[in-house]
Structures are given as C-alpha cells and as structure tokens.
Amino acid sequence: MRSLLAVVAAVAALACALGAPARAVDAAWAVEPAWTADAAWPADAAWPADAAWAVEPGGGSRPYVYLEGAPGAVLEDKLSVTNPGAKPLTVSLRPADAYNTPSGSLAVRGARQSKGAGTWITLASDRVTVPPRTRAEIPFSVTVPPGALPGDHPGAVMAAVGEREASVRIHLRVSGPTLAALTVEDVRVLGGVIHFTLVNRGNSALTPRLTVRADGLFGQVLRRAPRTLPELLPAQRVTLTEKWPDHPALDSVKVHVGATAAGDARAEASASATFVPWGTVAGAAAALLAVSGGTALWCVRLRRSRGRTADGPPAEQADGKRELTGAAR
Template sequence: MAAATALCGVVAAAPPGAQAWTAAPAAGRPYAYLEGPAGSVLQDTLSVTNPGARPLTVRLSGRGAPVSFAARTVTVPARTRADVPFAVTVTADLPPGEHRGTVRASAAGREVRVDLRIRVSGPHLAALTVEDVSVDTGTGALRYTLVNRGSTVLAPRLAVRADGLLGTVLDRPERALPLTLRPGERATRTETWPDPPALDSVTVRLTAAAPGAASATARAEASFASGPALTGAAGLLLAAGGGGYAVRRRVGSRTPRASAGATP
C-alpha cells in the first residue's frame, strides 16, 4: 500500500444540456500520485460528483497502467458524491522511476481523464550487453542481440568496426538506435554492410552503449571469398606459376646448346 497524490484531470467538452458532473482524485487533488516498489499494489480513491437532479451512471476504466476498480460502473444519486476506490498494480518488472497512466470516467456523453503519476522505488542500475554476433558472408549483414541487464529503461547506441588482413575495412561511428529496452528485454537486430570485402579474413567488433551504462563489446570472425575474387586470385597464381615454368624452360634449353658447341 502507498500514499497517493494526483495529476491534472482533463475534461472533454460537454454537449449542450449535459449534466456538469465531475471526477477527480479524493480531497480535490489535481492529479493522482502513487509510490511504491515493483510488485506492490497501490491504492487511491476517485470522487465522482453528480450535481444534477437525476441519478448518473458512470463507467470507469484505466489506460497505460494496470488499474482495477471496486466497481467498473457506479450509479451516483442526484446531488451526491460517490468515492470509488481503485488500485494500481506495479508489475514486478517495472523499472524504478516515474511512470504514467490514466483513469477515465465517462457518462452522459462526456469523458473525464485523471492522470496517474506512479513512482516506482528501488535502485537504478543501467547495464547493457551485446551478444550473439554473427556475419553473413554472402550479404555482409551483421546480426546481433542487445540485452538490458539492468533495472532502468535504456536507449542503446551502437558502433561497428571491422579489421581485415590489410587494415580496417569498416568503421561506423557510434549512433543512436531506434529502440528502447525495458529491464530484461532483448532485441535482435541486423546491421547492413553494403560493400563487404570480396576476399579477406576480418574481425568484426560491435560496441553498444547507453546513458549510465558501461560500454559492451562483442566480436565475430568471418572469411570472405567470393567466386569472382577466387577466380581472379587463381588466375594470378597460374600466371605466376606459368612464368616461372617458362623461365625454367629457357634456362634449361640454353644448357644443351652450349654443350653441343663445346669441344670434346
């Protein structure tokens, strides 16, 4: 259980002639604030006031957070206020920090939205790893998995470098990735490499970072050997071998001729 305080209630425009009923956190607070550790259930009360001359039936729901009510539908008598308890379940995997949700009440063609501000207590730990790096030597695509090993939401960044036998063949500076990772979440991604080497043995290094987290690096080895490159290399070897054979033949052919012209 935890204490509550609350966020601004947003009231949709009422159609002409609609009852001017209201919904807000108890005690007239402008928004609901709940605080507690992950895995807890936090409680508060929503006050629905019906100033009209007829009973009012109000439907209640929650958005953006697991909200449950003592009753999903409540009928408020004329000129009466009804206090409806509700509870917010803070899931065990919800990271420490501030989170948002909404309680909604609707009746007589109107909807009132009361914002929830939920503060999850606990230590903040930012930890990111990059795992399962592999290289597709046919396309050059780099496949890897990012894992959030900490207790906070992370916005990862990635740098890529590949070194071959004769030097660096890919050097991609660190850049932000279009994703966020919740604690314990994994994301498998592919990094394109449009112009990988045709004939080389390379070491690929992927370095992942996020604010507050130490950088993590993983690597993979790959050997590129395309058909045209192999054909060209084989041609060079044959040309070199053929030239040596011709030289040997020329050297060998001069020896018999010199012997024939010599005096016995």
C-alpha cells in the first residue's frame, strides 16, 4: 500500500512540476510536388497515341529557363510546345510571378496578381496553334527594369488548353551581389508534431537542409538525419511540420530546429515542451482516492467498534448475568 501511494504521489508531483500537457494535433509536414514538366518526345521516336501535350524550355532538355543580366538588359529565350495529337492544338500562354505557398510548394500568381518578374516577360504570342504531331518554338524576351535589385527574381510562363495547365519556370537573376540568409522562427511542439517557420531573408533562391533534435531531462530524445527541403524563393516564408510520434511520455524537452543552405546560410531556433501522461496520472489519482476513501471508512468503523466496547453496557449485561448487591428492588 505504501509503495503504491508513493509511486502515485511521485508521478503526480512530477506532472505538476512539468506543467500543462502538450496538445495533440493531427498534422504532418507535407509539400506538394514542385515544378513539373510533361516529358518531351525525341524527334526520332514514334508519337505515343495517348500522350498529352507538353510545354518546356526550348532548345533541348532543360529543367527550367535560366537567364541573367544587368538592370536595363533585354534577355531572349524560347519555349517549346509539343502536340502529339492528330488534331491542331491551340495553347494559351501567359507570364506570371512564381512564389512559395505557405506549405512550401511552388506556385504562380494569377493573371492580374503578378508585380515582379512576370511583368518583365514578353511573349511573341499569347495564343499559339500547334499542328498535329509537331513541336513548336515560341520566342520570348525578358526586359530587366533599370532599377531592378540584384538577386533572383522567380517567374514562369503558364500554358493552358481547356482546363489543363502546365508551366515552365523562368529563373531570372539580376547581376550584382547576392546574399544567402535564412531564419528559423515560431518553433512550437503540439503533441506529436513540431511546427516551425522557415524564412528566406536573402536575395537568392535556396535549397535548405533541415536538422531536428531534442534534449530531455535525462539526455537526447530525438535526433533526425539532415534532409533536403524544397526550394525556398527569396523573401518567402513557409510553415512546415515534423512528425514526432515516439515522443517521450513523461519529460521536459527542448527542441532545436536548424537549417543550412549554400552560401553559408545557417539558422537555428528552439522551443521548450512538456509531455505528461495525464490519462495515467488521472487513473492513478482515482485509484489513490479510492484507496484513501476505503482506508478512511475502515478507520471510522474501527473507531466506532472500539467506542462501543469502551462505553457500552456493564459487563454483567453483556454476558447475560446480574451481580447480587443486596439492594432492594
């Protein structure tokens, strides 16, 4: 009995010392697919009967269009639109700014929302009809404003046929000094999920490497191998999450989230969190109350029993006999 009471008391004391429980949140870090382009067909290959149209950088196999120039420069390149079908294909084209969504994926602005590199791009035509089984080249130019700041200015060209859209990324860099700078902010631990915000405070696109670790009262409780995150564009912030399903049941921890990138960009931020098995504590407390209540009731009954024996009727009445005293009745 004393051992059980001691264990329950110790758990309850530690729980109170650690503080409020961390709340569980059903969340996971997830990033939508980054820039993708439909595959092109080699010139000497047969056209697939069920292939879809594709748009990609012109002049060969490139993941994106890269252009660099000083303020005031006019840069030129081209796009390639492939129509594998048996009928002519009319494709609508428009330039746009590129940015990171809050979850980290890459996206493009709407037709009227672009205010950066998307407004510097001029297409030879915004509507092109491509003959059957043909790959068409569409020239375009980028005019860098005279007052453009040095660094990366992400853009894209969107192609649309009906409800389907595809894009080609335009990686534009204005000549001049570049700065690689990262910050990690707003680290929080809610239940089995670590939340944090990553901010690109420089003027160049970065591909961060993430590290996560945590130290508890008795040593290290979490150490994740570094991994590469999707590209983070200049002046963009993303809010990410890291699952921690095997976090301690009872501990006070400090979580450290770090990020590094090319150009000697480094950042780290920390947050404290507590984990308390409140279900176990509640069950132990209920058991303690039940045991204490039963013990108290037993003690009361024992006292009453002893009291009746001490203050009860005379001994001769208790055993059914009378003492002869000679007194008159």
